[in-house]
Amino acid sequence: MAVADIQNKVINKNNEGFPAWLDFDKLRREGMDYLGTLSGNLWTDHNTHDPGITILEMLCYALLDLGYRTSLPAADLFSRDPDSTGEDDNFFTPAQILGCNPLTILDYRRLLVDIEGVKNAWLTVAEDITIENICDPASQPGYYYSVISQPAPCLNFLNGLYHVYIDIEDNSEKDEVIASVKKALMAHRNLCEDFYDVTVLCRQKVGVCADIEIDNSVEPETIFLSIIEKLRDFISPSPQFYKLKQLLVDKGRPIEDIFAGRPFDLINSHGFVDTEEFEQIVLHKEIHISDVYNVLFNIGGVTAIRNIRLQNCDGSRCTDPNANWVFKLFENHVPEFSLDCSGFRITRNGVEIFIDRSKFQEYLNLNFSNSGKTTSKADAGLDLPVPTGVYRSDLADYYPLENDFPKVYGIAEGSLPAKASTLRKAQSLQLRGYLLFFDHLLAGYLSQLKNLRHLFALKSDPENQHTYFVNSSIKWPGLEKLPTKQCSRDQRE
Numbered sequence: 001m002a003v004a005d006i007q008n009k010v011i012n013k014n015n016e017g018f019p020a021w022l023d024f025d026k027l028r029r030e031g032m033d034y035l036g037t038l039s040g041n042l043w044t045d046h047n048t049h050d051p052g053i054t055i056l057e058m059l060c061y062a063l064l065d066l067g068y069r070t071s072l073p074a075a076d077l078f079s080r081d082p083d084s085t086g087e088d089d090n091f092f093t094p095a096q097i098l099g100c101n102p103l104t105i106l107d108y109r110r111l112l113v114d115i116e117g118v119k120n121a122w123l124t125v126a127e128d129i130t131i132e133n134i135c136d137p138a139s140q141p142g143y144y145y146s147v148i149s150q151p152a153p154c155l156n157f158l159n160g161l162y163h164v165y166i167d168i169e170d171n172s173e174k175d176e177v178i179a180s181v182k183k184a185l186m187a188h189r190n191l192c193e194d195f196y197d198v199t200v201l202c203r204q205k206v207g208v209c210a211d212i213e214i215d216n217s218v219e220p221e222t223i224f225l226s227i228i229e230k231l232r233d234f235i236s237p238s239p240q241f242y243k244l245k246q247l248l249v250d251k252g253r254p255i256e257d258i259f260a261g262r263p264f265d266l267i268n269s270h271g272f273v274d275t276e277e278f279e280q281i282v283l284h285k286e287i288h289i290s291d292v293y294n295v296l297f298n299i300g301g302v303t304a305i306r307n308i309r310l311q312n313c314d315g316s317r318c319t320d321p322n323a324n325w326v327f328k329l330f331e332n333h334v335p336e337f338s339l340d341c342s343g344f345r346i347t348r349n350g351v352e353i354f355i356d357r358s359k360f361q362e363y364l365n366l367n368f369s370n371s372g373k374t375t376s377k378a379d380a381g382l383d384l385p386v387p388t389g390v391y392r393s394d395l396a397d398y399y400p401l402e403n404d405f406p407k408v409y410g411i412a413e414g415s416l417p418a419k420a421s422t423l424r425k426a427q428s429l430q431l432r433g434y435l436l437f438f439d440h441l442l443a444g445y446l447s448q449l450k451n452l453r454h455l456f457a458l459k460s461d462p463e464n465q466h467t468y469f470v471n472s473s474i475k476w477p478g479l480e481k482l483p484t485k486q487c488s489r490d491q492r493e
Contacts, residue, residue: 022068032046058401073389076391094244094383161193167334182198202334223302235287243381313341
């Protein structure tokens with residue numbers, strides 16, 4: 001027995017599955033119901049042979065065409081005529097329309113890390129700055145100020161001031177980086193806010209020592225590289241920059257969140273940071289050994305960790321197994337993981353495995369020197385183009401209703417013989433005139449649809465200031481015979 005091919009596509013005889021604007025039967029039923037409420041007992045013959053029902057069916061068919069054209073992709077409806085000349089300024093790109101001034105502390109951090117030479121940056125509210133710190137009568141003779149007798153119940157500092165801390169990349173000119181940071185902050189400073197000072201953080205090199213047991217499922221050299229990379233990412237992380245499509249597609253971030261608090265800049269930017277990742281990079285004042293333990297234990301293949309400890313890279317060796325579980329950092333310092341003063345004893349089944357670190361030194365040096373910023377900005381992927389569609393030159397083309405009627409009605413072009421009586425010609429002209437009201441509405445709708453791009457233009461056309469468009473391209477031969485003036489009562493009789 002032949003097996004039915006479920007991939008075959010057929011026309012459904014039941015006319016099911018169509019949306020409302022493409023469902024002929026639905027439109028016809030609604031029209032019939034409405035006719036019944038209007039006509040009552042005056043018109044009871046609603047069969048298909050009735051001319052009124054034929055007119056209804058022709059109008060439903062025409063509405064299906066309007067529904068089909070309206071449901072075309074928006075990119076097609078707004079597509080630009082390829083023959084048009086001049087600059088296309090009808091739409092903004094995402095970077096242009098969604099870019100805005102930094103507002104939050106996180107926004108300013110994202111602004112600063114995008115500056116050349118800045119590896120990382122933090123801002124803190126300057127709660128230590130009071131009126132006495134700024135306006136000191138002892139240091140400024142002759143300057144007087146009045147202190148509010150009843151201070152605010154919640155704040156005892158000057159709100160709106162921030163301390164800025166930056167971690168400068170290696171081989172960067174300190175003065176140039178500071179100047180760039182101050183320039184960016186002043187260019188995007190919010191009302192009633194200011195940046196009290198900019199502090200360049202020093203590097204505090206930190207080494208890690210541990211005895212690590214691994215299982216038989218992994219290669220020791222692979223484990224060694226994973227240990228180094230995970231420790232570097234934890235102790236001295238750098239913001240990861242992404243292209244726009246990476247955040248949209250790979251990470252599923254909403255485009256409005258990606259551009260939130262980001263100034264419009266497609267030339268000097270290195271990319272986007274993932275806000276959720278970036279928030280995890282905090283300015284530490286201490287490192288907990290338990291956190292380092294978790295980092296190492298989450299590496300695949302690691303089964304046990306013993307004698308883990310941290311040390312400053314001051315020349316001492318990792319020999320103290322009783323080190324404290326909290327590693328304190330110096331003031332205004334950021335930790336930097338150093339492989340030179342780290343030591344790892346990797347064992348498998350209790351047997352120590354020798355790792356030749358010299359084989360990986362070049363790779364590690366290159367990897368550690370990478371700040372995550374792209375070196376080429378020619379194709380940074382910071383924006384998306386305006387969607388383009390298929391230009392529909394025939395979008396407003398309209399076929400008058402009279403041409404769809406059966407020829408027996410004598411209204412379609414060429415359907416009425418020349419020898420027809422004057423009365424028959426007058427009847428044909430009368431019905432065509434009646435249908436002209438519907439044609440005017442339907443053709444005008446299509447003209448509005450074709451001019452959607454003009455209606456949504458950012459700049460008005462000096463030569464085309466109106467917002468209603470008449471479809472003047474439709475021709476109705478012979479309709480010039482219709483009377484254009486209202487007849488008097490005597491003329492009608």
